[in-house]
Amino acid sequence: MPSLKDLRGRINSVKSTQKITKAMKMVAASKLRRAQDAAESARPYAEKMEKVLSGLGAAVAGQAGAPTLLAGTGKSDVELVIVATSERGLCGGFNVNIVKAARAHIDRLIAEGKTVKIHCVGRKGEIILRRYYPELIAGSTDLSAVKWVGFSDAQAIAADVLADFERGDFDVATLFYSRFQSALTQIPTRQQLIPAPITAAANDDDLGDDLGGAVYDYEPSEEDILEDLLPRNVAVQIYRGLLENAASEQGARMTAMDNATRNAGDRIKDLTLVYNRTRQAYITKELIEIISGAEAL
Amino acid sequence: MSTLHYEIVSPERLLADAEAAMVVVPGTDGDFAVLADHAPFMSTMRPGVIAIHGDSDSTANERLFVKGGLAQVSPSGLTILAEEAMALDSVDADDLAQNIANALEDLARASDDIEAGRIEAELEWMVALQDVV
Numbered sequence: 001m002p003s004l005k006d007l008r009g010r011i012n013s014v015k016s017t018q019k020i021t022k023a024m025k026m027v028a029a030s031k032l033r034r035a036q037d038a039a040e041s042a043r044p045y046a047e048k049m050e051k052v053l054s055g056l057g058a059a060v061a062g063q064a065g066a067p068t069l070l071a072g073t074g075k076s077d078v079e080l081v082i083v084a085t086s087e088r089g090l091c092g093g094f095n096v097n098i099v100k101a102a103r104a105h106i107d108r109l110i111a112e113g114k115t116v117k118i119h120c121v122g123r124k125g126e127i128i129l130r131r132y133y134p135e136l137i138a139g140s141t142d143l144s145a146v147k148w149v150g151f152s153d154a155q156a157i158a159a160d161v162l163a164d165f166e167r168g169d170f171d172v173a174t175l176f177y178s179r180f181q182s183a184l185t186q187i188p189t190r191q192q193l194i195p196a197p198i199t200a201a202a203n204d205d206d207l208g209d210d211l212g213g214a215v216y217d218y219e220p221s222e223e224d225i226l227e228d229l230l231p232r233n234v235a236v237q238i239y240r241g242l243l244e245n246a247a248s249e250q251g252a253r254m255t256a257m258d259n260a261t262r263n264a265g266d267r268i269k270d271l272t273l274v275y276n277r278t279r280q281a282y283i284t285k286e287l288i289e290i291i292s293g294a295e296a297l
Numbered sequence: 298m299s300t301l302h303y304e305i306v307s308p309e310r311l312l313a314d315a316e317a318a319m320v321v322v323p324g325t326d327g328d329f330a331v332l333a334d335h336a337p338f339m340s341t342m343r344p345g346v347i348a349i350h351g352d353s354d355s356t357a358n359e360r361l362f363v364k365g366g367l368a369q370v371s372p373s374g375l376t377i378l379a380e381e382a383m384a385l386d387s388v389d390a391d392d393l394a395q396n397i398a399n400a401l402e403d404l405a406r407a408s409d410d411i412e413a414g415r416i417e418a419e420l421e422w423m424v425a426l427q428d429v430v
Contacts, residue, residue: 041310048306048378052339052369151308151381163411219326219340228341229367232380239308 004282007275011268018264024090025257032183032250038148039180039243046240053196053233056226067223069230072195073171078115080138080161080170081106082193084177084241085125086249087144092256094178094186094249095124101188102176103132117170121157121242138169149246154239161238162231165194173234177241178248184255186248191241193234299333302374303349305361305382312361312382313349320375321348322368331368331375338370344422346385346429347377360385362429364422388426397423 002010060066083102085095102118102125109116117138120126126140141157143149161173173194178186218225300316321330323345331338342365349359366379400420407413 038309042308044304044311045306045308045378048369048376052367052378154308159415163415166411167409216337216339219324219338224325225339225341225367232366236308 094252158235
């Protein structure tokens with residue numbers, strides 16, 4: 001049986017762990033709020049961009065000589081997979097889930113005989129991916145010095161990606177990140193960046209008041225505007241992914257730390273029970289010793 | 298007189314959402330002024346200054362520098378998707394000169410055309426900004 005002193009020590013250590021996890025949970029909660037605000041304020045730009053692009057893209061897509069960022073290079077032999085994860089751990093299954101989704105996709109591509117290149121954003125995902133595909137990692141971006149992702153960070157990544165695309169290093173680019181749904185659920189998501197997917201869904205009637213209803217004058221031509229917008233769109237999409245990721249990370253951390261705090265509470269309860277039982281047992285034992293000693297006299 | 302509703306949006310946030318009498322936008326093919334009930338129009342922007350004229354008086358009450366982007370005039374107003382916008386008086390001329398010198402140095406060392414092209418694009422807006430400051 002452990003001594004009373006041992007038990008006291010254990011209870012104290014669990015208690016200080018609980019204090020830490022509780023503090024981390026609260027920090028994550030306040031960071032989550034900020035990350036959500038950032039994601040929210042980035043929305044108008046992304047939405048407008050999407051509207052304009054889908055309007056223009058639908059008109060140009062079918063034509064010959066459409067920009068390669070929109071129409072693709074005509075093949076899909078080499079795919080660049082950008083995996084965005086967090087810089088720090090202790091956030092439950094957040095990183096593992098993203099990497100799992102990315103791995104399923106990568107393995108499928110490899111099975112199809114395609115070449116895969118991986119670009120990692122965030123240290124945590126890179127560590128895992130390096131273990132599985134050490135020879136496929138083409139590049140990585142370290143954001144550990146960045147406290148809150150800004151558009152310039154996304155732009156830097158996009159500039160790298162676009163430069164590689166222009167050099168003809170890959171044909172298709174996809175981005176993996178975690179979409180924020182609530183503090184409890186984050187959904188690992190795959191998004192195609194290049195060629196830009198022009199969705200029919202974005203082309204629905206609510207476009208009517210914005211583009212479809214009026215005949216627009218374009219200056220310079222529609223193609224030129226599209227040419228200008230598409231690279232920018234890549235940066236915007238990456239930025240959106242990073243923001244979603246930041247919010248998801250804090251959400252996942254909050255949930256994980258909440259669980260840890262609750263777990264620690266249970267442990268403390270159990271240990272206190274054992275402690276009290278042991279203490280009583282010691283007292284009883286001592287009493288018996290005294291009584292039987294007195295009786296023997 | 299009816300006013301023009303305008304919005305300036307950067308990727309990070311909504312910068313402005315207000316009414317004005319007239320907004321002058323630096324389009325790629327030349328500046329253009331937008332008044333209320335302008336015909337639907339779309340243009341890319343070059344690095345330059347957006348001047349916002351609040352009331353009918355002739356001087357601009359707000360001047361913003363944009364790195365480039367897209368201006369869209371729709372029946373509901375003017376929407377500017379600006380890559381980056383800054384108030385003119387917040388620009389430090391010395392810093393800017395230093396940045397331009399750095400970029401020129403990078404350009405001389407650029408390893409290939411694609412990288413050089415990227416730096417040239419950076420230079421373009423910095424020089425444009427220097428011109429107005």
